[in-house]
Amino acid sequence: MSVVRTLKKLDRGSGMPLYLQLKEVLKEHIEANYRPGDMIPVESEIEEMYQVSRMTVRKAIDELVDDQIVVKQQGRGTFVQSPKITQDMSRIFSWTEEMQQLGKQTETRGLEIQEVRPSRKMVQQLQLAANEKLISIKRIRYANGEPIVIMINYLRASHIPGFLETGLKSESLYDDLEKRYGIRFSDAEEIVSAREASDLEALALQIEQYSPVMHIVRTSYLADGTPMEVVDLVARADRYQYSIRLSGNSRSRNLI
Template sequence: MARLPLYRQVREKLLARIAQMRVGEMIPTEPELEQEFGVSRATVRRAVETLVSDGYLEKRQGRGTQVRARSETQDVGRVYSWTDEMRQRGVPTSSSHVVLRREKAGRRIASELGIKRDDSVVVISRVRHVSDAPIAIMVNFLDERAVPGLVERGLQGDSLYDELAATYGLELVSGEETIRAREATAVEAALLDIEEGASVLNVRRRTLDSHDVPVEVVDMVARGDRYQYHAQLTGGRNRLAQPAPRRQGSSRGD
């Protein structure tokens, strides 16, 4: 069997080392790797570049190259709880910058929830973390009539959906959502620990209960380098001839 090219040999050795390192930990510099492996700078650089392109490493300007966290993938087409989804994967989650307040719905939220502009909504804004890394800024808007006392009591845990079910008997079963890519604002960049102008996914969703009553609107901004969507598609001539249905949202609003 032919031997692997030198850059591939270096790549495999680095990959084994990365598996034992923490997210954000810096790998040795190119000169250090050159000396360690006894290969040329070009060979080291090529090995590192393949690991960057494959998503194992990321380069940080002025700092070097560090171990990159894996992207969190969410399925499009089903309603689910962010907290439960990550819990099933064995990934710890937490929240920071938690703000819970009451405000008037306004034109857009009123339209989405089917209420009046002057009606009160409960607004919950949080930065969601996975393994201590900030992944998304999440803002939930809830019709206050469906969640009386929530502002005064506050959230009792990290999962909003668990609380909605346990305290108010609300089961969110369907939704509609729109996903678009854009650049992070300065405030978003600071909260998500990314560069201003970096790519983010902006997800807007309306979630309905088991009686098809709109209960929640979620606006989420997620890091483009750490968050991705997965959709299972079907096709066929007969299907393509049908009008496209509205996309059912994948609910990650708790």
């Protein structure tokens, strides 16, 4: 699809730099005529139609990349980027519930449920007794048909008897735990880091090799303080972000 022929003309007498003008007309037309995943015209086509330098075109596109409107894919071109899914960090979330509130259709693929022996680190995280086992629930979570996260939930097996045999009965694990076992998490702590996707993660999430991902490890607690769950989550950095609401320092200060 060629779109630049229908875009507004640049005003060379304006005080606004040409690359910013070009950014705005491209942005306006993309928002009106393109869908996420569509490829925009190549740099040479935009350069020819507007009679501007390649540097001007590149700076305009770089601005669109910075604004997360488009994304460059090496060797392929520049594509319209889907809006990121924003996760509210102020509360413990159910993926399914959160996506439904955002108007997303959820789907689970690659479901694997098994009983596992905890690692030494997980024994410490969950304060497990000797020989205590965990139930591991691995899933690839989709939103509107697109893979977004790889999620592995590790739960104390002693608290969810029969789960291994019956499996997950709904799209939402947390909803399942509450209805079947009366389990609700009162608080949690998370560690968020950034890294490159492994080959298997890139394959599962349908992203390029070495793409950036968010790695999130959460420990969830019951009301009595018992650590019940560890979640290991790998999310696409191009489609997922966190929102954090911070409070200012409420302590009074003496001003001089």
